[in-house]
Amino acid sequence: MITLQPQLTDIEIESGLEFIISHFEEPLFPRKIMTKRLEYQKKVYSKSEALTYFQQSEFLDCRINAYPFLTEYEDVPRYKPDLLFIDIDKNNFDTERKFQNALSSTLRNIKEKLEGAPTVLETGGGYHIYQPVYCKTALENVIEFNKFDRPSEQFLRFAKDYLSNYKADKNNNPSFKSCLLRIPGSINSKYNTKVKIIKKWNGYRPSITTDLLIGFRRYLIQKKIDQEKQRQKILVERSKNKFVGSSNNYSWIEHHLLQTSIEDFRKLVIDIILAPYLINVRKLSNLEESYMIIRNWLDKCNELRTLYNYRNVEYRIN
Numbered sequence: 001m002i003t004l005q006p007q008l009t010d011i012e013i014e015s016g017l018e019f020i021i022s023h024f025e026e027p028l029f030p031r032k033i034m035t036k037r038l039e040y041q042k043k044v045y046s047k048s049e050a051l052t053y054f055q056q057s058e059f060l061d062c063r064i065n066a067y068p069f070l071t072e073y074e075d076v077p078r079y080k081p082d083l084l085f086i087d088i089d090k091n092n093f094d095t096e097r098k099f100q101n102a103l104s105s106t107l108r109n110i111k112e113k114l115e116g117a118p119t120v121l122e123t124g125g126g127y128h129i130y131q132p133v134y135c136k137t138a139l140e141n142v143i144e145f146n147k148f149d150r151p152s153e154q155f156l157r158f159a160k161d162y163l164s165n166y167k168a169d170k171n172n173n174p175s176f177k178s179c180l181l182r183i184p185g186s187i188n189s190k191y192n193t194k195v196k197i198i199k200k201w202n203g204y205r206p207s208i209t210t211d212l213l214i215g216f217r218r219y220l221i222q223k224k225i226d227q228e229k230q231r232q233k234i235l236v237e238r239s240k241n242k243f244v245g246s247s248n249n250y251s252w253i254e255h256h257l258l259q260t261s262i263e264d265f266r267k268l269v270i271d272i273i274l275a276p277y278l279i280n281v282r283k284l285s286n287l288e289e290s291y292m293i294i295r296n297w298l299d300k301c302n303e304l305r306t307l308y309n310y311r312n313v314e315y316r317i318n
Contacts, residue, residue, distance in 0.1 A: 028070045159216075257274075266301055
């Protein structure tokens with residue numbers, strides 16, 4: 001069976017490109033594009049140059065970056081997160097109803113939490129949602145966020161998950177370098193489908209609300225806590241495995257764990273490592289001696305970060 005490619009015109013693609021560009025703030029160019037034919041993102045300096053590459057690719061997989069190519073910063077370009085991109089992938093839902101509900105709830109969240117009315121494209125594999133927002137400056141320049149790593153870029157990912165109730169495609173993590181928007185009228189080659197506009201944004205660029213920024217800051221703090229817990233867990237595992245294979249497979253406890261202060265998993269370490277080791281391996285018959293070894297270790301850990309309800313530590317050890 002022969003599948004016919006949808007008929008396209010230069011005027012249709014040009015109109016689609018102009019529509020997508022209307023979502024952008026200055027500077028409009030230079031900006032990177034991508035097509036089926038290009039093997040990498042190509043920097044272009046005008047709309048006409050972008051259209052030339054789209055024509056050369058026969059309008060297959062035509063995309064343009066939501067963010068311009070910035071060169072005025074030698075280290076890290078300070079982008080403002082002024083366009084939010086949410087990808088609702090149909091393959092992530094087992095029924096059409098759930099798929100459509102994900103779109104409806106996302107649009108409702110954008111309206112309620114941002115007072116936004118975004119563009120919605122049907123791409124063949126799902127829906128793309130583009131919501132321009134007003135952001136006065138890069139979040140790296142805001143004191144509440146500048147201690148975090150790349151907060152402006154992290155905000156794109158937080159907003160994607162938060163506004164979609166975590167229904168957005170988990171494999172699509174927007175970044176300033178990879179936030180590629182499809183051009184209406186072009187062809188999604190994976191599905192041989194023309195990209196269609198389902199809903200146009202109303203031209204209003206709502207400000208990022210205080211509530212959204214407060215939620216974002218909580219997200220960053222929790223993420224940092226989770227990363228530190230994971231780091232501590234890895235350190236414990238590494239220290240445990242450090243002396244595996246030696247003549248004394250428990251030497252890592254004496255020479256490393258008991259000499260190291262850790263912030264998390266202390267109760268777990270006592271339960272499954274220190275108490276069994278001191279009683280069953282070292283066979284310390286004097287329970288007071290076992291108690292003091294653990295207590296001294298906990299005191300060192302407590303200097304690093306106070307253990308919750310530390311007053312009950314004697315009960316915990318016993």
